[in-house]
Amino acid sequence: MSMILELHTVSDANLARVLANPPLVWKVVSPxxxxxxxxxxxxxxxxxxxxxxxxxxxxxxxxxxxxxxxLAPGEVNTIDLDKAWHGIHFLLTGTAWEGEPPLNFLMQGGTVIGEVEVGYGPARGMTAAEVKTVAEALAGIDEAFMRARFDPAQMTQLDIYPGIWDRDPAEDDSFGYCMECFGALRTFVMGASERGAGLIISLT
Known part of the structure; x- marks a missing residue:
């Protein structure tokens, strides 16, 4: 079964309601x-x-x-990173699951939303202020930064999902796959920040 990471925009007011009443997370991630x-x-x-x-x-x-x-019209916009989320996290942080904030936001950012399992564990919520910090950090990340971190041998050793890193790049460009998804992620997060939105992150 594939593991897909999704990000959903939400207002700070509704994020606060979800944190106080975790079952409401389903109203955002699967409305x-x-x-x-x-x-x-x-x-x-x-x-x-x-x-x-x-x-x-x-x-x-x-x-x-x-x-x-x-929910306000257009409040919840969603993007999924397909199966590139773990590779992107590694390229941003140099780690399998940890890393320094704010670039570790995909795996560690925000606040865990109760004990409601939305797939692989509970979702996490990030306020608009936290999203702004992430957006500012992502604005400084370019392809050269990401390529310098791309290490197929280490990624395979660390079991970075989905385990495609040692494939022949001429046949399966796993770095290009990560960069395509990262470009969409950066645009999404920066757009959320410009609108003053928070995020809910879920792994399904």
């Missing part, structure tokens, strides 16, 4: 499927009920009530 939001509410409520049963010997309400979550 056309209410069943995912409903299932997350039920799961969160069941966990709360179990806690109160242990504490007081009686159940709490199993499912929290649904809440309205209005």
């Amino acid at each position: 056309d499927d209410d069943s995912l939001y409903d299932a997350a509410r039920a799961e969160a409520g069941a966990g709360e009920a179990g806690f109160f049963r242990r504490l007081f010997g009686r159940p709490a309400r199993a499912t929290a009530p649904a809440v309205d979550f209005p």
Whole structure:
């Protein structure tokens, strides 16, 4: 199964609501499927009920009530990095999963959104101020910077997903693939910053 990293723009106000009520993350990352939001509410409520049963010997309400979550027109724009996300992270940071902020934002940036699994773990939310910092850093990254970090042997050793780095570049240009996705990512993040938007990042 492929692992795809997605970024979704969202206002700071709605990001704050999602952080306070994590099941709402589904309203951003999968707005056309209410069943995912409903299932997350039920799961969160069941966990709360179990806690109160242990504490007081009686159940709490199993499912929290649904809440309205209005999104402004055009508030949520989405981009996916296909399977290039891990390679891009490596080229930006020189690490498999860590790195220094703000260039480690794909793997480490922002705040974890509760315990709601949206694929491979919970999503993370970044405020507009954090996005602005990332955009400013990405503005200074060019192809020469990325090519200097491109090391197929090390990327293979570190098991950088999707494991295509040792292929013949004449037949499969994995560096070009990363750069194409990085160009789209940089444009997306800079556009989000210009609009004063935050981000929700999910790996599905």
